[in-house]
Every structure is written in structure tokens, then in C-alpha cells.
Amino acid sequence: MSEHDPVSFQLAGLGLRMYPGEYPVDEVIPHKHQWALHDALTDRLPGLFVDDAPTGAGKTLAWLAPVVSEGLQTVAVYPTNALIEDQVRNIDEKLEDVEGGNNVRLLAVTSETLQNEHAEQFPSANTNGERLRDLLKVAFDSRETVILLTNPDIFVLLRREIYRERIDAISRFEVAVVDEFHRATRKERNTMLFLLDEMYETNEAICRLNHLVFLSATPEKELERQFEEAMGVPYYRVSEVNWRETPLPEVPDTEESVIAFAPNELPSNYRAVLPPVDLTITPAPTFEAATAILDSEDVLHDRLRDGRTVMMLDGVHEVDQVYNSLAQSDLNGAVRIDGFHRENVREKLDTFETLVSNSAVEVGVDFDTEQIIFSGHDAASFFQRLGRLRTRPNRSAAYAYVPPYLLDALNSMANKYTGQWIDRATFEEYVSSGYIDASTPGSFDWRYSAVEAYDHVEKRAKSAPSDDQPAIRETGWKRIERHFFHNHEKELTEADLKRLYGVAGTPLLDSLQTYRGDSIQTVVYNNQSQTLQTYSIPHLLRHGDVSFHSKDEFLSILPEQLHNQVSRLEPYSSGYCLYQGGYEDETDTTDEEQLTGRLVTYKATGELYSLLSDVSRDIRTPKVCTGLEIETEPSVSGLDLLKGGLSDTEVLCYPLEGHVSQIQNQYSLGPFGFIYPLYYTEGDAAVAFSHDALYLHCRVQDRIEAESNTIDEVLDF
Structure with a gap:
């Protein structure tokens, strides 16, 4: 077997035992994790509860049943x-x-719902903050059980009172449920955990939050440490505990709550949550899985005829490649869901024969499929996508495309388990250990998350009565120390943190206060689906058939019913873009970084140029800059209009000397550590934006610290 040949495995299915009892849901026989969370919430046990049951095991019902039955x-x-x-x-x-x-009063709150149906519901409210305040006031006054579904961006804006209106209703929630938390970045995890910890520890007369529920994969080591040590709330894995004196019901010791099973071997008192799978793994570089798949179109078409199929790729341009190929073939029933094709999602999920998508269907969204074809650029993505083949006892098929280096580890495993059904835990351990670790550096905690938290505590203290300010600062500092200074070689003092905070500056602090950070975006009209949204400029320029327009010209292109949406989106945009599909590259190139799409280069001008030329790498820090310029090869229609829009846009930047590939290798960034070529008169350079700029800065400073073997220089930040 060659190191580049596909390898095959037989993965055992996963079954959960059913435990009969008086559960508050009709015709549902719960699993152990559902009983555990039910008992904890109905007994009003304060705590942080992690439900790491597999996809399809009923994690939504696990929290929904008790919060509804208990109000x-x-x-x-x-x-x-x-x-x-x-x-x-x-x-x-x-x-x-x-x-x-x-x-139950079920509320969905996103920026879109606030601008549309909630705006119609509260016509006198002029801002999103006012609408949200009025919406929650009416909901809580109704004496119903309120369940608010929202995204982390809005939750953080609520808690940090970034909306112009103070919305005290956030403190009336007793339970916070956070879904898919293992997929959050380090910055996002730190932000969410710090704010929830603060809410939990606040006097119950002010904030009622007593139960934190995380629906997640099994926490990796660092996240488990955060749950156990950083949080002030007791931590429980619901799959490992039962609060009843007598388990419900009594079962023989030989009957496990979770079992692995081969085809036709699932006992009747267990329910399948993951099927037995014939898995074929093929090497393909990240962002090139589509090319590898289409290199053997006959094989692909044979696979697709075996049943309903979901294909999950990494880039929209890959979705374009595969979907367009299928649309021209004799196979019927192919649909696509991605960032540019979000219309009629539920109808597509219910009726597809072949679904071509990316991360848009990777998380949570329900669908039924008989087989999956997917790319796995890292371990988390690999198992998230493999786990979407679920809730079926029948033998199924999966085809994975992974980085070529991973095949070395998988070859030895395939030889060891030839002809055997492998349990999921063993397989996951092998595969996870084979991936290169491109995780965010731990120093991000004290370099940036601690500064972010310190800024938050200061703002809360300054808005409080003077008598309360010392206590808020004292408890806030202790919480910061617990969350972010746990593994530092030198114990940092509050004076150190104040120094970091003082140097960071207001623009950088503002960029840290939001959950995901800012990105370089433009308003986009998709001429194919006739939808309007904002989207990443770097991706559009490289992979889109796009043109840029003045606002008046853009409005003349749009259907009239979309004109009002433009005013909602343009505050977050640097231009007006017409998207007509994927860009078809007709040029040949040997540049390994530009295998597909246009060559996109940013220019070091103004503040960005000064940051690169006047500040040495040892002391250079990310900075919010204006005057960013972009060039493309081939050119894009209306690019000068985009340049005009970008000239005043504030962008958090971190430039470095060196070629993109050199920097990626030197700092182990991996394919998703996004940095871009930067035109610089003194030689090769690259630039990272937003939170990627912060992560890259941490890696550079960690290297400097390791070489100097001191921390004092780093603290001068």
C-alpha cells in the first residue's frame, strides 16, 4: 500500500441505551444523558453541565424538556x-x-429578525437595542416560559451593553444553553466563558443565571481545564453522573449506557445514534478536495447512485466546482447550500438526492442521508462532518478527503484492523493524534483575552455607583486571574495588566469587545439567487465572478424590494458588489498559494506601511489602520470603487516581513491561518486581519520570548 493510496476502515455503530420512566415528553424513552440533565435542572442544582452525547442523541430535548416542564x-x-x-x-x-x-414564548433574535419582523412589531423603536428591550419586556410580562434563541454576537452585545439601550432583561434568564461550543475559537471561548462566569457569580437578586448548559463534543484537555478551574460554577459531565440515589431504572452492571455495534447486532433496548460505516479515506490538500473528487467522475457518479448523499467541502469555490459538474451530468436532484445559496434551505434538506455544501450544514441543521463525502482539514472538522451521518442502524458509507501527511498514521492503523469493526473512540484517538496541531497559542489568554476582560470590568465598574466600584474591580480581577493566568511562568500583577491595557489603545480594545471581530466585507447581490448579504472581500476577489458599483448603480440593479436591506447592511460594508457565480481561472500558474482563483495582493500604504517599515518585528503589535489598498490579477470591474470604499475603513492589521508560505511554515499556521500577500517596496511581506492578526502576533511574540528566554521584553507589548 502506497502512502498516497486511499485507506479503508469499518467503523462500528454507536448505540445508546433507553431508560424508561416518567419523562415529561410524550412517547420518548430517554437516554442516560437526558435523565441526568433533567434531574439536575428539575432539582435546581446550580452548575455548569456539559452534554457531550453524540450527534443525534437528543441533546436539544435533554435541556428543552426540563426547562419547559419547570418553567x-x-x-x-x-x-x-x-x-x-x-x-x-x-x-x-x-x-x-x-x-x-x-x-412557552419562543423568540428568535438575529440582526435580520431585529431589522424585519421585530421592527414591524415595535414600529416606535428606532434601534436594534430598543427593539430588543421592548421584545424581552413584552415576553417576560406575558408570564410564559421565555426561550430566547440567538447567536453569540448578540448575546455578547447584550451582556456588554454595547447596544445604546441598557437591556436588563438579560439578567432574568435562569438557564443559558450554548450549542456546538467546541467549534468556537480560543478568543470566542474565552469571551463567552468569562461573561457567563460573571453572570453566574453575580448576586441572584441582580442576575438569576444558575445553570450553564454546553452541548458539545467531548471537551479537549484545555477546554476541560477551563470548565473545571477557570469557572466559579461546579462542573459536571452529564454522561458520567446521576443525581438520583437509585438509578432510574435499575439495570444489570453488564449493560452499558453506550455500546459499539456491528451491522445487525444492535440490541432492542438500545437506539442507534451513529451507524456502522464503511469509511474510505483519500489524500487531498486542503481546498483541493473538489479537484480530487472530480478527477474520478465515474467513481463519484457510481457513489452518488447508491443513495441520498451529502457532500461537505471547505470553500465556496469547491462547492461551485462540484455542483456545476453535477448539474451538467445525467444525475438529477443535486442542490447546493452555502454562503451564497441560503434560500429554501428546509425544502432543499427535505428533498435532495445530492446536497453539495460547506460548513453551512456542518453544525446542527437536521437532515437525513445515506452517505457522506467530505473534506477534513483538521480533527474537529473530520469528526464533526463524519458525525452528520447519524440516527440510523443501517450500514452506511462515508468518503473522506484529508491532508496527505495524515495517511502515514492511517496506513498503520488500517493494517492493524483489517477486516475488523473498530469502535469510534479508538478510531478517534488514532486520527486525532495524526493531525498536525495548528491550535491557537495559549499566550493569547493573557496577551489579549485578559486585556479584553479588564476593559469589560472597568466599564462595568465605572457605570456602577461609586460605593460598588471597588468590589466590582476586586472580584473582576480575581476572575481574570483565574481564567487567563493559570499557566504563566511568571505571576502577572494587576499593574502588568494595566500596562498592557494602557498600551492596547481604544481602537484595539473596541475590536476585542465583540465576539467574532470585524472582517473586510462588502454588500453583495447574488444575481443567481437574487439575495442580498455581506460577504468577505478577500474571498470574493479571489474566487468570485464579481463587479463593484456605485450605490446608485447598485440600487438600479437590485429588485426594489431589496432596497431597504441595503441601508441595514451598508454600515458593515466597504462597497457594493454584484456576484454572478464562481470565477473560472483560465490562466496557468505555478504559485502554490494561488492554485485557483485570482492573484490578490494588498498594498502597504500609510499607517500599514509605517507599521512595517518603522517598527521592528520584536515590538510591532497589531494596529487598527485605514488606507488599505488591493490589487488583483486579472483585474476586477469597478475595483477602483472598492478601493475608494476601503480607504476610510478601519481594519485591524498585523504585517510581517517574508513570503506567505514562509510565514505559514515558520509559525505553523495551517491552511486556515489566513494571511495574505502584501506588496512592500522593501521585499516580501504578508498581512493578517482582525483576530487572525492577534493570533499571529501571539505566535511571533512566543517565538521571541522563547529565543530571549525572558518575559520582561514581551510585557512591554
């Missing part, structure tokens, strides 16, 4: 708006069978 006011935080939309439908259906489900 607990709940905020549920989902990573994407698409998932919020899907969960509204899912929860609304479940409420019909849940005890107390007829007394």
Missing part, C-alpha cells in the same frame, strides 16, 4: 443564524409533546 427562563446560543432558524422549527415541533409546551 425556567432560558437563553439558547447557537453559532449560526441558519441553525437558529432550523432550531426554531425543531423546538416548535417538540413543544407539542413536552409537558408545559403550550405555555
Whole structure:
């Protein structure tokens, strides 16, 4: 077997035991994790509860049943708006069978709902903050159980009072549910955990939050440490505990709550949550899985004829490649869902024969499929996508495309388990250990998250009565120390943190206060789907058939019913773009970084040039700059209009000397550590934006610290 040949495995299915009892949901026999969370919430046990049951095991029902039956006011935080939309439908259906489900006020809050249906509901409200304040006031006055579904961006804006209106209703929630938390970045994890910890520790007369529920994969080591040591709330893995004196029901010791099973071997008192899978793994560089898939179109077409298929790729341009190829073939029933094709999502999910997508369906959204074809650029993505083949006992098929280097580890495993069914835990351990670790450096905690938290505490203290300010600062500092200074070689003092905070400056601090950070975006009209949205400028320029226009010309292109949406989106945009599909590259190139799409280069001008030329790498820090310029080869129609829009746009930048590939290798960034070529008269250079700029700065400073073997220089930041 060559190191570049595909390898095959037989993965055992996963079954969960069913435990009968008086559960508050009609015709549902719960699993152990559902009973555990039910008992904790109905007994009002304060704590942080992690439900790491597999995909398809009923994690939504695990928290929904007890909060509804007990009337607990709940905020549920989902990573994407698409998932919020899907969960509204899912929860609304479940409420019909849940005890107390007829007394629930289910609210979905995103920037889109605030600008549309909630704006119509509260016509006198002039801002999103006012609408949200009025919406929650009416909901809590109704004496119903309120379940608010929102995204982490809005949750953070609420808690940090970044909306112009103070919205005290956030403190009335008793339960916070956070879905898919293992997919959050380090910055996002730190932000969410710090704010939830603060809410939990606040006097109950002010904030009622007593139960934190995380629906997640099994926490990796660092996240487990944060749950156990950083948080002031007791931590429980619900799959490992039972609060009843007598387990419900009594079962023989030989019967496990979770079992692996081969085809046709699932006992009747267990339910399949993951099927037995014939898995084929093929090498393909990240962002080139589509090319590898289409290199053997006959093989692909044979696979697609075996049943309903979901394909999950990394880039929209890959979705373009595969979908366009299928559309021209004799196979019917192919649909696509991605950032540019979000219309009729539920209809597509219910009716597809072949679904071509990217991360848009990776998380949470319900669908049924008989097989999957996916790319796995890292371990988390690999298992997230593999786990979407679920809730079926029948033998199924999966085809994964992974970085070529991973095949070395997998070859030895395939030889060891030839002809055997491998349990999922063993397989996951092998595969996870084979991936290169490109995780965010731990120094991000004290370099940036601590500064972000310090800024938050200062703002809360300054807005409080003078008598309360010392206590807020004291407890805030202790919380910062607990969350962010746990593994530092030198104990940092509050004076150190004040120094970092003072040097950071207001623009950088402002960029840290939001959950995901800013990106370089433009308003985009998709001429194919006739939809309007904002989207990443770097991706559009490299992979889109796009043109840029003045506002007046852009409005003349749009259907009239979309004109009002432009005013909603343009505050977050640097231009007006018409998208007509993927860009078809007709040029040959040997540049390994520009294998597909246009060559996109940024120019070091103004503040960005000064940052690169006048500040040495040892002391250079990310800075919010204006005057960013972009060039493309081939050119893009209307690019000068985009340049004009970008000239005043504030962008958090961190430039470095060196070629892009050199920097990626030197600092182990991986393919998703986004940096871009930067034209610089003195030689090769590259630039990272937004939170990527902060992560790269941490890696550079960590290297300097390791070489100097001191921390004092780093603290001068």
C-alpha cells in the first residue's frame, strides 16, 4: 500500500441505551444523558453541565424538556443564524409533546429578525437595542416560559451593553444553553466563558443565571481545564453522573449506557445514534478536495447512485466546482447550500438526492442521508462532518478527503484492523493524534483575552455607583486571574495588566469587545439567487465572478424590494458588489498559494506601511489602520470603487516581513491561518486581519520570548 493510496476502515455503530420512566415528553424513552440533565435542572442544582452525547442523541430535548416542564427562563446560543432558524422549527415541533409546551414564548433574535419582523412589531423603536428591550419586556410580562434563541454576537452585545439601550432583561434568564461550543475559537471561548462566569457569580437578586448548559463534543484537555478551574460554577459531565440515589431504572452492571455495534447486532433496548460505516479515506490538500473528487467522475457518479448523499467541502469555490459538474451530468436532484445559496434551505434538506455544501450544514441543521463525502482539514472538522451521518442502524458509507501527511498514521492503523469493526473512540484517538496541531497559542489568554476582560470590568465598574466600584474591580480581577493566568511562568500583577491595557489603545480594545471581530466585507447581490448579504472581500476577489458599483448603480440593479436591506447592511460594508457565480481561472500558474482563483495582493500604504517599515518585528503589535489598498490579477470591474470604499475603513492589521508560505511554515499556521500577500517596496511581506492578526502576533511574540528566554521584553507589548 502506497502512502498516497486511499485507506479503508469499518467503523462500528454507536448505540445508546433507553431508560424508561416518567419523562415529561410524550412517547420518548430517554437516554442516560437526558435523565441526568433533567434531574439536575428539575432539582435546581446550580452548575455548569456539559452534554457531550453524540450527534443525534437528543441533546436539544435533554435541556428543552426540563426547562419547559419547570418553567425556567432560558437563553439558547447557537453559532449560526441558519441553525437558529432550523432550531426554531425543531423546538416548535417538540413543544407539542413536552409537558408545559403550550405555555412557552419562543423568540428568535438575529440582526435580520431585529431589522424585519421585530421592527414591524415595535414600529416606535428606532434601534436594534430598543427593539430588543421592548421584545424581552413584552415576553417576560406575558408570564410564559421565555426561550430566547440567538447567536453569540448578540448575546455578547447584550451582556456588554454595547447596544445604546441598557437591556436588563438579560439578567432574568435562569438557564443559558450554548450549542456546538467546541467549534468556537480560543478568543470566542474565552469571551463567552468569562461573561457567563460573571453572570453566574453575580448576586441572584441582580442576575438569576444558575445553570450553564454546553452541548458539545467531548471537551479537549484545555477546554476541560477551563470548565473545571477557570469557572466559579461546579462542573459536571452529564454522561458520567446521576443525581438520583437509585438509578432510574435499575439495570444489570453488564449493560452499558453506550455500546459499539456491528451491522445487525444492535440490541432492542438500545437506539442507534451513529451507524456502522464503511469509511474510505483519500489524500487531498486542503481546498483541493473538489479537484480530487472530480478527477474520478465515474467513481463519484457510481457513489452518488447508491443513495441520498451529502457532500461537505471547505470553500465556496469547491462547492461551485462540484455542483456545476453535477448539474451538467445525467444525475438529477443535486442542490447546493452555502454562503451564497441560503434560500429554501428546509425544502432543499427535505428533498435532495445530492446536497453539495460547506460548513453551512456542518453544525446542527437536521437532515437525513445515506452517505457522506467530505473534506477534513483538521480533527474537529473530520469528526464533526463524519458525525452528520447519524440516527440510523443501517450500514452506511462515508468518503473522506484529508491532508496527505495524515495517511502515514492511517496506513498503520488500517493494517492493524483489517477486516475488523473498530469502535469510534479508538478510531478517534488514532486520527486525532495524526493531525498536525495548528491550535491557537495559549499566550493569547493573557496577551489579549485578559486585556479584553479588564476593559469589560472597568466599564462595568465605572457605570456602577461609586460605593460598588471597588468590589466590582476586586472580584473582576480575581476572575481574570483565574481564567487567563493559570499557566504563566511568571505571576502577572494587576499593574502588568494595566500596562498592557494602557498600551492596547481604544481602537484595539473596541475590536476585542465583540465576539467574532470585524472582517473586510462588502454588500453583495447574488444575481443567481437574487439575495442580498455581506460577504468577505478577500474571498470574493479571489474566487468570485464579481463587479463593484456605485450605490446608485447598485440600487438600479437590485429588485426594489431589496432596497431597504441595503441601508441595514451598508454600515458593515466597504462597497457594493454584484456576484454572478464562481470565477473560472483560465490562466496557468505555478504559485502554490494561488492554485485557483485570482492573484490578490494588498498594498502597504500609510499607517500599514509605517507599521512595517518603522517598527521592528520584536515590538510591532497589531494596529487598527485605514488606507488599505488591493490589487488583483486579472483585474476586477469597478475595483477602483472598492478601493475608494476601503480607504476610510478601519481594519485591524498585523504585517510581517517574508513570503506567505514562509510565514505559514515558520509559525505553523495551517491552511486556515489566513494571511495574505502584501506588496512592500522593501521585499516580501504578508498581512493578517482582525483576530487572525492577534493570533499571529501571539505566535511571533512566543517565538521571541522563547529565543530571549525572558518575559520582561514581551510585557512591554
